[in-house]
Amino acid sequence: MGIYVSMFEATKAMRDIAREGGFITDSNGQEYRKIQLLTAEEILVGKKHPHMPGQNVTPESARPGPRKGETLSFQFAKSRAALAKTSPSEAPKKQTKARGSK
Numbered sequence: 001m002g003i004y005v006s007m008f009e010a011t012k013a014m015r016d017i018a019r020e021g022g023f024i025t026d027s028n029g030q031e032y033r034k035i036q037l038l039t040a041e042e043i044l045v046g047k048k049h050p051h052m053p054g055q056n057v058t059p060e061s062a063r064p065g066p067r068k069g070e071t072l073s074f075q076f077a078k079s080r081a082a083l084a085k086t087s088p089s090e091a092p093k094k095q096t097k098a099r100g101s102k
Helices: 014-022 040-044 080-084
Strands: 004-005 021-024 031-033 037-038
Touching: 004 040, 014 037, 037 040
Parallel strands: 004 037
Antiparallel strands: 021 031
């Protein structure tokens, strides 16, 4: 099995290749794609997760509860084109030293 995680949506060619990879079947008859394509955003926001054979055997009572503290949010570009449209003023500025200064 292979799980490809990308910052951008998969292209049609990538989806075609993943589809051609076929499926595996576990001992319970459940099928799983051999090649799965996910974006980092889908995973981080909980929209999708890898589908893998096996099961979580951790009892509900032993699972950790929600964490307290700061919640981080990430901005993801929907495509390479959207990323390319980012203006230079939005890009982080490099700090440079003036010549002759120590």
